[in-house]
Amino acid sequence: MAQTAWAEETITRIARAIREARGERSAQWLADRTAELGHPISRVAISNLEVGRKSGLDIADLIILARALEVSPVQLIYPGLMDEPVEVVPQQSISSADALFWFTGEGAPNPGVRDAQLAELAGEKLPQDEVEKFHENRRAMEASVPVGTVRDYYSMKETLDRAIARARHPATSKDLQEVLVKQVQDTQTRIDELLKFMRSEGLVIGDER
Structure with a gap:
């Protein structure tokens, strides 16, 4: 799909998702x-978007529409969860789930690409385009480390809170209390170590942590 067609299809997909999320509401x-939320979008603008007369959508509008509809913004961008194919960038179609994971920093931009280093160790030589995709995946996942550490923090915090409550x-x-x-x-120690790492990586950590 050409660049212009891809952009148009992306907006069309989002507009369709907005219309479906709106349901019977006008x-x-x-x-x-949207006005109540502090960023008014007119009825005409919404209607034009839904019927295809509006060819673009600001990020701010997407965020406020998602909040108004009580869905996450990414559900409007990739509504075909989980396996509906989506052209995530021009000329690359992947599943909606893989697109979601890439968008949120949980997955690589080229899912399914083999590990070029493991292939080399096994005496195999991958095509150059696959090698390039592998390295793109590595760079993307390295850049997404802050996302992963934040997710790890909240997972550990939930484990900690549950153990304290129990x-x-x-x-x-008494025996179970000792185990808990x-x-x-142990969990608090891991959290403290993770917070130290997060600060060293430049993440903004509130004093209350």
Whole structure:
């Protein structure tokens, strides 16, 4: 798909997702809701987007429309979860799930590409385009380390909070409490180490952490 056609199809897909998320509610309702949220988008603009008379969509508008519709912005961008193919960039179609993972920093831009270094160790020589995609994947995943560390932090924090809640429950036996206290201590140590790493990487960490 040519660049212009790809951009148009992307907007069409988002517009269709907005229309479906709106359901039986009117375009005026959606316009009113965006105004309530502090970034008004007119009924005419919404209608023009949904019927294809509007060829572009600002990021700010996408965010406010998603909030008004009570969905995440990425669900409007890739509504065909999980396996519907989507042309994520011109001339590259992947599953909507893979597109979602790439967009959120959880996955590589070229899913399914073999590890060129492992192939070399096995005595195989991959085509040059696959090697280039492999290195692009590595660069992308390295750049997404902050995303992964934030996700790890909240996962550990949930584990910590659950262990504390169980340890405090009056029905929890003394033996289990001892196990949970050890889990709390170990998890807190891991959290402290992760926060230290995050600060060293320049992530903004509030004092309350």
